[in-house]
Amino acid sequence: xxxxxxxxxxxxxxxxxxxxxxxxxxxxxxxxxxxxxxxxxxxxxxxxxxxxxxxxxxxxxxxxxxxxxxxxxxxxxxxxxxxxxxxxxxxxxxxxxxxxxxxxxxxxxxxxxxxxxxxxxxxxxxxxxxxxxxxxxxxxxxxxxxxxxxxxxxxxxxxxxxxxxxxxxxxxxxxxxxxxxxxxxxxxxxxxxxxxxxxxxxxxxxxxxxxxxxxxxxxxxxxxxxxxxxxxxxxxxxxxxxxxxxxxxxxxxxxxxxxxxxxxxxxxxxxxxxxxxxxxxxxxxxxxxxxxxxxxxxxxxxxxxxxxxxxxxxxxxxxxxxxxxxxxxxxxxxxxxxxxxxxxxxxxxxxxxxxxxxxxxxxxxxxxxxxxxxxxxxxxxxxxxxxxxxxxxxxxxxxxxxxxxxxxxxxxxxxxxxxxxxxxxxxxxx
Amino acid sequence: xxxxxxxxxxxxxxxxxxxxxxxxxxxxxxxxxxxxxxxxxxxxxxxxxxxxxxxxxxxxxxxxxxxxxxxxxxxxxxxxxxxxxxxxxxxxxxxxxxxxxxxxxxxxxxxxxxxxxxxxxxxxxxxxxxxxxxxxxxxxxxxxxxxxxxxxxxxxxxxxxxxxxxxxxxxxxxxxxxxxxxxxxxxxxxxxxxxxxxxxxxxxxxxxxxxxxxxxxxxxxxxxxxxxxxxxxxxxxxxxxxxxxxxxxxxxxxxxxxxxxxxxxxxxxxxxxxxxxxxxxxxxxxxxxxxxxxxxxxxxxxxxxxxxxxxxxxxxxxxxxxxxxxxxxxxxxxxxxxxxxxxxxxxxxxxxxxxxxxxxxxxxxxxxxxxxxxxxxxxxxxxxxxxxxxxxxxxxxxxxxxxx
Numbered sequence: 001x002x003x004x005x006x007x008x009x010x011x012x013x014x015x016x017x018x019x020x021x022x023x024x025x026x027x028x029x030x031x032x033x034x035x036x037x038x039x040x041x042x043x044x045x046x047x048x049x050x051x052x053x054x055x056x057x058x059x060x061x062x063x064x065x066x067x068x069x070x071x072x073x074x075x076x077x078x079x080x081x082x083x084x085x086x087x088x089x090x091x092x093x094x095x096x097x098x099x100x101x102x103x104x105x106x107x108x109x110x111x112x113x114x115x116x117x118x119x120x121x122x123x124x125x126x127x128x129x130x131x132x133x134x135x136x137x138x139x140x141x142x143x144x145x146x147x148x149x150x151x152x153x154x155x156x157x158x159x160x161x162x163x164x165x166x167x168x169x170x171x172x173x174x175x176x177x178x179x180x181x182x183x184x185x186x187x188x189x190x191x192x193x194x195x196x197x198x199x200x201x202x203x204x205x206x207x208x209x210x211x212x213x214x215x216x217x218x219x220x221x222x223x224x225x226x227x228x229x230x231x232x233x234x235x236x237x238x239x240x241x242x243x244x245x246x247x248x249x250x251x252x253x254x255x256x257x258x259x260x261x262x263x264x265x266x267x268x269x270x271x272x273x274x275x276x277x278x279x280x281x282x283x284x285x286x287x288x289x290x291x292x293x294x295x296x297x298x299x300x301x302x303x304x305x306x307x308x309x310x311x312x313x314x315x316x317x318x319x320x321x322x323x324x325x326x327x328x329x330x331x332x333x334x335x336x337x338x339x340x341x342x343x344x345x346x347x348x349x350x351x352x353x354x355x356x357x358x359x360x361x362x363x364x365x366x367x368x369x370x371x372x373x374x375x376x377x378x379x380x381x382x383x384x385x386x387x388x389x390x391x392x393x394x395x396x397x398x399x400x401x402x403x404x405x406x407x408x409x410x411x412x413x414x415x416x417x418x419x420x421x422x423x424x425x426x427x428x429x430x
Numbered sequence: 431x432x433x434x435x436x437x438x439x440x441x442x443x444x445x446x447x448x449x450x451x452x453x454x455x456x457x458x459x460x461x462x463x464x465x466x467x468x469x470x471x472x473x474x475x476x477x478x479x480x481x482x483x484x485x486x487x488x489x490x491x492x493x494x495x496x497x498x499x500x501x502x503x504x505x506x507x508x509x510x511x512x513x514x515x516x517x518x519x520x521x522x523x524x525x526x527x528x529x530x531x532x533x534x535x536x537x538x539x540x541x542x543x544x545x546x547x548x549x550x551x552x553x554x555x556x557x558x559x560x561x562x563x564x565x566x567x568x569x570x571x572x573x574x575x576x577x578x579x580x581x582x583x584x585x586x587x588x589x590x591x592x593x594x595x596x597x598x599x600x601x602x603x604x605x606x607x608x609x610x611x612x613x614x615x616x617x618x619x620x621x622x623x624x625x626x627x628x629x630x631x632x633x634x635x636x637x638x639x640x641x642x643x644x645x646x647x648x649x650x651x652x653x654x655x656x657x658x659x660x661x662x663x664x665x666x667x668x669x670x671x672x673x674x675x676x677x678x679x680x681x682x683x684x685x686x687x688x689x690x691x692x693x694x695x696x697x698x699x700x701x702x703x704x705x706x707x708x709x710x711x712x713x714x715x716x717x718x719x720x721x722x723x724x725x726x727x728x729x730x731x732x733x734x735x736x737x738x739x740x741x742x743x744x745x746x747x748x749x750x751x752x753x754x755x756x757x758x759x760x761x762x763x764x765x766x767x768x769x770x771x772x773x774x775x776x777x778x779x780x781x782x783x784x785x786x787x788x789x790x791x792x793x794x795x796x797x798x799x800x801x802x803x804x805x806x807x808x809x810x811x812x813x814x815x816x817x818x819x820x821x822x823x824x825x826x827x828x829x830x831x832x833x834x
Contacts, residue, residue, distance in 0.1 A: 172617070199573070199574070206576055206580050409750025
């Protein structure tokens with residue numbers, strides 16, 4: 001599938017408003033060499049050795065989009081971020097990493113159960129996007145949602161307690177690892193089935209548009225939907241791309257392409273593995289970005305979010321990223337090539353940002369170390385808090401099934417079931 | 431409140447004493463009945479039941495809640511009502527709620543410019559605009575999910591399935607997100623959607639357009655299901671469903687859209703959890719809903735002539751069941767017949783049989799009998815289709831059997 005991409009052919013399908021910043025969102029550019037942040041410029045599929053598919057053997061795909069802006073900036077000697085921003089990004093990524101590492105420990109110690117999917121290695125995507133959002137913007141995620149919740153502002157305590165199944169969890173212990181919700185921070189979950197969150201995100205974006213156009217409120221809220229490469233073969237994804245572009249909804253579809261859907265390689269399951277190309281097919285820009293590089297992600301995110309806020313519609317962003325651990329804590333992760341893992345480990349987004357900050361004199365080792373220490377303490381404290389929190393009582397069993405508990409109906413005695421005193425004890429017959 | 435029900439197929443035979451003529455039931459036309467049509471009383475549950483300490487039935491001063499009990503031979507509403515067809519009643523209810531609350535919106539296929547394939551949303555797009563009455567592409571799963579996401583973030587969507595059967599494609603969203611997210615989010619997000627559409631067996635529409643989805647949805651925790659059967663309760667249930675904070679699935683029936691009835695001019699809603707007493711009686715309780723109500727009432731005519739006194743209850747609330755109204759009836763008559771259009775296996779009738787046996791076993795003098803549709807994909811041929819659905823003659827036979 002090595003094809004030469006023709007910029008003109010592709011850009012013709014996407015009507016873009018001419019402004020300098022929009023050059024980022026031209027679907028394709030052939031990358032020029034850059035050693036910026038140590039990222040490689042081409043995507044080599046190491047696992048192709050295992051595949052007999054000849055077409056994939058020598059596939060190369062360029063990283064697009066941000067290179068040019070970066071080069072320009074370098075030329076004028078100005079940096080992409082300020083010190084404060086840099087430290088904020090660093091802290092958020094360290095929080096994500098430490099938290100997930102602690103989750104693994106707690107899982108193996110029997111403090112949490114079920115399916116737990118960790119985000120190690122993908123922090124740049126979460127931090128790169130979510131740190132640009134306001135509190136009223138919405139985020140929709142998948143089962144790999146701990147770090148999205150943390151980046152959005154849900155406290156580590158609330159997430160850890162939720163994982164432990166305690167009352168103090170963000171969902172009162174009723175959701176668990178795969179269902180992190182927070183009304184306060186507009187974290188719209190946490191979904192166990194892949195793809196089922198994308199329509200919900202589309203609905204949240206629809207509400208923004210409705211508020212602006214029908215209710216005449218000043219609403220600039222955008223929604224960011226995160227999902228993986230496997231989801232991009234699912235019907236709900238395409239249905240929502242269509243509707244989002246059709247109604248010009250303020251939504252950004254972020255594909256966290258980590259190449260693997262449990263044990264299914266992206267190349268084995270997808271006829272055209274370049275997911276960003278599917279955006280223009282529906283009438284929205286599609287961008288491919290190096291998802292191991294938080295600054296590149298942030299640049300693309302900035303543009304996509306601005307587009308959405310301006311009412312110009314959705315964007316599809318494909319982030320090339322990698323998960324350092326298995327699909328879940330139950331996954332032995334034996335299928336992936338050691339060389340592939342090593343290659344991406346060398347592109348650890350946290351190490352890369354650290355290097356950038358230090359080399360560009362935005363921070364020194366001491367400051368970064370103190371951030372790491374602070375986060376360690378925060379995570380430890382979260383564990384202590386979760387440990388000390390009570391488990392849900394029986395009274396919680398029936399409480400949130402219905403927003404209006406009259407939905408349990410009228411019992412034989414003529415009273416609503418929810419009026420039965422046993423209802424609040426959780427022992428009523430319903 | 432008395433109602434004169436005219437028009438559509440099943441109802442035309444209500445006023446006659448002829449044996450059931452299946453061909454007469456065939457055409458849902460709006461032929462006028464002979465002038466001397468027997469008036470027929472709809473008596474509702476007593477609106478003044480007390481509900482214990484905290485919770486009162488949701489009445490406001492201005493609203494008349496649910497079907498009201500009347501004595502025989504009182505006149506129709508004091509002449510200030512207006513007559514309309516069932517689909518117009520649904521439209522009226524929807525329009526009133528959209529006027530009342532700007533967060534109420536409609537989404538579905540052909541609801542906007544086309545006016546809805548059964549004309550329930552006719553004229554609404556002109557009045558409220560293309561965003562409030564949204565014509566969606568054909569993607570049930572995605573637009574149902576979109577409605578759910580919109581509900582979570584503050585809107586109150588009414589999602590239409592052009593045919594309820596199409597909502598099978600939205601099952602993921604209805605089950606996982608609509609029903610469960612309130613609980614899974616620890617009560618943080620409410621999902622006040624109404625999912626509505628026509629279902630049931632029509633006139634030779636074929637298997638896939640003749641489905642009864644209430645049996646598939648009934649196990650989903652966190653949703654309520656109601657079925658309307660008259661213009662009065664159609665409007666009342668539509669309004670109640672929109673105002674409810676819970677996700678409600680409103681089942682309409684393809685053959686009932688042209689029923690005509692006079693409904694009050696004043697605003698009213700029907701209680702979502704209550705059943706409707708259609709005809710009080712002493713000998714046997716017949717529980718039914720939606721279109722089968724008319725087959726039952728037709729059979730009731732025959733039964734009355736034969737000397738029986740059936741009590742007919744339209745359960746209306748398919749999930750949860752109104753066990754109070756049902757229980758009081760069982761305690762009075764000691765015999766229960768359930769007549770439904772659902773499939774035999776796992777249908778609403780099956781659940782209702784279990785609930786009655788569990789709760790009122792001591793009051794029964796005979797086993798609960800349940801007449802449901804055959805477990806057969808609805809055939810196209812008219813004769814075969816007729817045999818899959820419960821007909822009034824079968825109801826008469828069943829009552830005779832139970833009352834021996």
